[in-house]
Amino acid sequence: MGIQALLRVTLVFTLCVILMGAYTRLSDAGLGCPDWPGCYGMLKVPSQQHELAQAQDAFPGLEVEPKKAWLEMIHRYIAGALGLLVLVVFILCLKKLDAPKKLPTIIAILILFQAALGMWTVTMKLMPVVVMSHLIGGFTLISLLFLLYLRTKPLRIPGGDIVARKLAPLALASMGVLILQIILGGWTSSNYAALACTSLPICEGDWYKNLQLTQAFNPFQGVHETYEFGVLDYSSRMTIHVAHRFGAILTTGILLWLAYKLFTRSQSALLKRASLVLVGLVILQVGLGISNVVLHLPLGIAVSHNAGAAMLLMTLVFINYALWRKA
Incomplete structure (x- = not known):
């Protein structure tokens, strides 16, 4: 298998790990196995009577929930397979004379982290x-793996020199805004704030009177026996949710502006197609976000919202790579 084909497989596995991680988190199965890397001291979920007794002895007071435990273990199995794929990619890049070396090394270190x-x-x-x-x-x-894939497959963008010089900074700023919005989404999810506001367009009641910015975005939330289901009060969770919504409005505007500029000013058919893909993904992501609120966070839509964010990020990586290479 060539390195490009291997990278395509690795990208698919990475997306699967992201989606399975989101599914596990949203199913409240993040602690389905109370230890790591096994599950109750085993390489699989305990199911036999003697295995359940052994798990009970090792973790007294905890009850094995097979469905949640299997979700967690499947996530770990896929992540383990991804680690092996990244290792193979790293070795192939070291052996291939004309392949990048620094980027695969960074990716290998990242997978360990x-x-x-x-x-x-x-x-x-x-x-x-x-x-x-x-x-x-x-x-x-997934962004770095996609960048590595692009670097092993040189792009040809005829007539794009002028537009690249002018739109490359906007594309970079757009990707920065998107990254901040993804971080906000991660903070919203990890603090169980996705349903802190259940009305549109912003939040119900006098939400602006209850903002708690300092507490909401403090990464140090004290020592607790568990952080499952969140430890912040309602005002803090509402603040996080409102910030994510305002971030979504800002991100949507900037990404659509970038897409408009690319489509109207670029001479490259490839970049024009990328701008249309960007518009489609933005509309889809906004629709998924609204659906999460209106339908009270259905599992399938919430996981798809994570997939949409990943696809948006990869699209911005592609656009930036194309523009900055020509610039």
Whole structure:
């Protein structure tokens, strides 16, 4: 298998890990297995009578919930397979003379750090800053893998020199805004603030009188036995949710402006198509976000919202790569 084909497979696995992580988190299965890397001291979910007795002895007071435990273990199995794929990519890039070297090394280090974050997510009982970091690590990983894929497949954008010089800074700023919005989304999810506001367009009642910015965005929330289901009060969660909504409005405007500029000013058919993809993904993501509120966070839509964010980020990576290479 060539390195490009392997990277395509690795990208698919990375997206699966991100989505499975979101599904596990949204199913409240993040602590389905109270230890790491196994489950109740085993490599699979205990199911036999002697295994359940062993789990009970090792973790007294905890009841094995097979559905949640399997969700957590499947997530770990897929993540483990992704780690092996990244290792193979790293080795192939080192062996191939004309392949990038620094970027695969960064990706290999990142996958190790992601494994550590996965462990800390469990051992620190879903501490929000750790959960959010784990989520951001997944988005960073898929972005860097996609960038590596683009670097192994040179682009040809005829007639794009002038537009690149003028729109490259806007594209970079747009990606920065999107990254901040993804971080806000991760903080919203890790603090169980997705349903803190259930009305549109902003929040119900006199929400602006109850904003608690300092407490809402303080990464140090004290020491708790568990952070599952959140430890912040309603005002803090509402503040996080409102910030995410305002961020969505700002992000939508900037990304649509970038898409408009690309479509109207670029001479490249490739960049024009990318701008249309960007518009489609923005509309889809806004629709998914609204659906999450109106339908009270249905699991399928909430997971799709994570997928939309990943696809938006990859689209911005592609646009920036194309523009800055020509610039």
